[in-house]
Structures are given as structure tokens and as C-alpha cells.
Amino acid sequence: MSDDAERDELVDDETIPEDVDEAELEEMAEEDPAAAFEHVGEIPGTHLRAAEFWDDILADMEATAEEYETDGWDTLQLHPGDVTALVPDEHDDRFGLDVLAPDDEFEELQGLLEGDASFDAYEVFRAMADGLVLFVVAMEDRDREIAVLYPAYYDAQNAQAMLTAAESAGEMRTYVRTLTEEQIEFTHDEPENFGPPSSEGDEGE
DSSP states (O other): OOOEEEOOOOOOOOOOOOOOOHHHHHHHHHHOHHHHHHTOOSSTTOOGGGHHHHHHHHHHHHHHHHHHHHTTOEEEEOOOSEEEEEOOOSSOOOOEEEEEOOHHHHHHHHHHHHTTOOOOEEEEEEEEETTEEEEEEEEEETTTTEEEEEEEEEEGGGOHHHHHHHHHHTOEEEEEEOTTOOEEEEEESOGGGGSOOSSTTOOOO
16 A cells, blocks of 8 residues: 655756767666756657656655655665656557666666565655656565665656556556666556646645
8 A cells, every 4th residue: 555645846947959869868878867868859758848857856756765764764766767658559568657777776676676675565756747747656665664766757648548557457567677678567556646646736635
């Protein structure tokens, strides 16, 4: 079970270069995921307008991690180079959020799981801006007091099939992966916690 909170901090507009191709973005994602995100363009699953909110999403993640650490938890923060909303189709029945993580952070996550960490609870913090649903998700091992945090987002107008699939399955899913397609899957009960907030800028329920 999870408690749901919502945040709506936004950032000022930024000028985003448009001359970065997919290969360059993938290389950048390995070296500096935050910088890669700022250069999103025509890569499937990315939204240029999401880049203007990215710094604040990361700041929210860092602040949330600090809250866990103040309470004595250990934390791991993931810094995606790309986030994609997956919609099931005839070739792939996966749905949910695809999160491209840097290799070193992915390996650290693998190490936690190999050390018997079990992330079977979560908290999700939502906001909505410019038609995007923005998240900080904290996967929790409450027995060991370990939290793995990552930012994500999707375009609310284009995500209905993903949300419908999650509702039908009774769970939302996140696929944390690397460029070499190594993958770790998280599942989230109460998938309605990942739906759009009731209105843009609406705080709390």
C-alpha cells in the first residue's frame, strides 16, 4: 500500500538545442544523464517540453532522498537519460514506464537486489504541468530501510492505453534498463496512484 502526495514546482523556460541525434544522445546519457535529458528532441518517448521541468523534478528527488536519509534510511537515486511511456501493442505487451538508467546506477541497483533487498512498497509524488504528469517514485524496502528513487513523466493525452492496461492488470510497472537492455522490473499496486492529478497545479487530495 502507498501514500500518495503531489507536487507542482516548475522551472523557467530553457532553450533546448535541436541538433543532437540519437547516437549522440545515447552516448550523452551514459556520461551525463541530466544533460542528455536537456537535449531531448526527436527520440521516441521523449518530450521537449518536459526538459524545462527536469531540474525541478531532480531537485524534488534529492529533497525526498534527504527526508529518507534523515529518518535513517539508505537511498539510491537514479538519473535517467530517457523516460518512455510504454503502450502495449501486437508486438510487445509491456506497459508502464521505461527508465533508461546509467550503467553505474543500474549496477548499484542490481547489487541491492542481489543483497536480498526487496522493494515491495512505494511512494509516488505527482504533479502536472503543460499536459505532462511528472513523478518522483520511491521504491521501498521497509524492513531494511532502503529506498530507490527515480524521476519519470508521461504525456497525459497519449497515455490512456498505458493507464487502461495498468488498471486491467491491477498494477503499474516500471522497467529500469540500460542501453544494453539489461532490465529490472518494478511493480506498483494501486495503479491509480500513477494517473493524472485531478487538475494542473492541484496539491494533495
